[in-house]
Amino acid sequence: MKESLLEILRCPLDKHELELEDAEYADDEDGDGDGNEVVDGTLVCAECGERYPIEDGIPNLLPPDMREETPA
Amino acid sequence: MKESLLEILRCPLDKHELELEDAEYADDEDGDGDGNEVVDGTLVCAECGERYPIEDGIPNLLPPDMREETPA
Amino acid sequence: MSVREEFDDWATSGRDKGMEERHWHTAKHALARMPVEPGDTILDLGCGSGYAGRALRDNADAGRVYGLDGSPEMARNATEYTDDPQVGYVVGDFGSLPFADDSIDHVWSMEAFYYAADPHTTLEEIARVLRPGGTFYCAVNYYEENVHSHEWQEFIEIEMTRWDREQYREGFRDAGLRVAEQDNIPDREITIPSEGEFPLEDWDTRDAMVERYREYGTLLTVGVAP
Amino acid sequence: MSVREEFDDWATSGRDKGMEERHWHTAKHALARMPVEPGDTILDLGCGSGYAGRALRDNADAGRVYGLDGSPEMARNATEYTDDPQVGYVVGDFGSLPFADDSIDHVWSMEAFYYAADPHTTLEEIARVLRPGGTFYCAVNYYEENVHSHEWQEFIEIEMTRWDREQYREGFRDAGLRVAEQDNIPDREITIPSEGEFPLEDWDTRDAMVERYREYGTLLTVGVAP
Numbered sequence A, B: 001m002k003e004s005l006l007e008i009l010r011c012p013l014d015k016h017e018l019e020l021e022d023a024e025y026a027d028d029e030d031g032d033g034d035g036n037e038v039v040d041g042t043l044v045c046a047e048c049g050e051r052y053p054i055e056d057g058i059p060n061l062l063p064p065d066m067r068e069e070t071p072a
Numbered sequence C, D: 001m002s003v004r005e006e007f008d009d010w011a012t013s014g015r016d017k018g019m020e021e022r023h024w025h026t027a028k029h030a031l032a033r034m035p036v037e038p039g040d041t042i043l044d045l046g047c048g049s050g051y052a053g054r055a056l057r058d059n060a061d062a063g064r065v066y067g068l069d070g071s072p073e074m075a076r077n078a079t080e081y082t083d084d085p086q087v088g089y090v091v092g093d094f095g096s097l098p099f100a101d102d103s104i105d106h107v108w109s110m111e112a113f114y115y116a117a118d119p120h121t122t123l124e125e126i127a128r129v130l131r132p133g134g135t136f137y138c139a140v141n142y143y144e145e146n147v148h149s150h151e152w153q154e155f156i157e158i159e160m161t162r163w164d165r166e167q168y169r170e171g172f173r174d175a176g177l178r179v180a181e182q183d184n185i186p187d188r189e190i191t192i193p194s195e196g197e198f199p200l201e202d203w204d205t206r207d208a209m210v211e212r213y214r215e216y217g218t219l220l221t222v223g224v225a226p
């Protein structure tokens, strides 16, 4: 995901802003002026503290009770 | 025109309500509960007094400067 | 020449019926999209023969349907084509609609909007008479992208507005209408002769005629009152 | 079975591409109607392979396009089909959209809305994330009038919402969206074999197949945020 997605992404539970933690960025920046590509990390709700994983660059914003471990 | 049209018809100049004067009604009322069919008469603006003719049952609500006599 | 002089003449020479037949090819598809609820009040701007309002009464359960036209002869003809007591006609001008604020659920206009002396004023008038959430379905064959329509202005003495798709959207927004849709509706029904018959009187090439009808067709812009 | 289990399976077995191909027949006509302005932000709910967002980037000058899907495998596939930096995917659920209020210009959804556990909640969420005047284009092949779709529920363990045209309009209005348009978009591209080839495995009669595709096609309902 692009870091710019954070501008409109919100916690599904309480719609508060999310903060990016432990971000890993893609090596090759495409220089498109649209921020960096985040390939790994965690999104943390600034209000309720709920944590959402970024897996293979795709943020998983399912409500926690719908989020399951990736099947083996 | 049906008399019920007066509910939403307005003076084109100032958008005020119109009053029906000298109304002539069609002989055969269709009994559709929608008021009577006005075949002749004059619509008068309750505010500016401008007068609009009903010709052959059709109200002529052209602004006065665009209204002309029927050509011979 | 005034709208009245021009179009009274069209009406008495039967062109209202000719337009109805041709415009129906695309108008019916646009009309079918209108979210008319039972009992809704419809206003048809530049109604001509009044076919659109009659169709909405017959097929969409519309309540009252009013046709407005600047030509008394058009309105007179339209009155003769129906005895539905819920259908009424009014002579009036696009520049100052003789209707109350918020009194109309849906405004329809086919091949007429561009005759407005000031299209921006007309859009503001439409936004005024529509109730919140009401729609304006504006259908035109005369517009910038449809190059085949440009010459029409030569045959008519009223100045016509030739907006492109974007200008329609912009004009709607400037008047406070929300743009919900814009589409080209192809005319799939008009008969296009085979290659060998061209050039025709009106069409040099078959390709041009195909482009005009099957591709450009009718430009529909749908606005919603806020 | 959860949305994730059901559709991860579809994604890994390549059904995302099959749907893209079939849905495109009608989706492209609905997409072409969207009043997308340059730079607009689009959200595709239940994006599957993500073709709709890619098309809006390529043809409509959309700004950022986001696809949301409840199936991580669908989102993963979609990510692989594009390297456009303005396109992004998110795993999420229709019941609680992970987007800010008023942050989206247009929401698109094809063949996905009826999987929402509570369609009313989802409509409210859509109304919430749309900016005033933003549109929701909701396209479905599974709906009450399309009797040929009714049996689909038998093949899927997620409970599907089977509204009729009126229930769609009502549902939109209940959530505060203004209904701007409702239409059946025919699929004119699917090959319908000649009479002699029927019955087929899926179709007893040619008439039924014609009715399903050419008449009922895809039901499009367009809402506008107030």
Ligand SMILES: Nc1ncnc2c1ncn2[C@@H]1O[C@H](CSCC[C@H](N)C(=O)O)[C@@H](O)[C@H]1O
Pocket (backbone or CB within 6 Å): C003, C007, C008, C016, C019, C020, C023, C045, C046, C047, C048, C049, C050, C068, C069, C070, C071, C074, C092, C093, C094, C095, C109, C110, C111, C112, C115, C116, C117
């Ligand atoms: N300024 C104006 N005010 C009111 N009506 C106008 C007008 N300019 C043109 N018209 C009317 O608009 C119509 C255009 S012709 C189209 C008629 C009809 N809608 C159809 O689809 O066939 C004519 O009937 C003409 O009289």
Ligand SMILES: Nc1ncnc2c1ncn2[C@@H]1O[C@H](CSCC[C@H](N)C(=O)O)[C@@H](O)[C@H]1O
Pocket (backbone or CB within 6 Å): D003, D007, D008, D016, D019, D020, D023, D045, D046, D047, D048, D049, D050, D068, D069, D070, D071, D074, D092, D093, D094, D095, D109, D110, D111, D112, D115, D116, D117
């Ligand atoms: N409750 C829910 N939340 C999020 N996505 C859901 C969902 N229910 C179903 N979906 C997703 O909706 C999609 C329906 S299939 C349609 C895919 C695509 N729009 C197309 O036209 O081909 C699947 O990808 C599925 O994972």
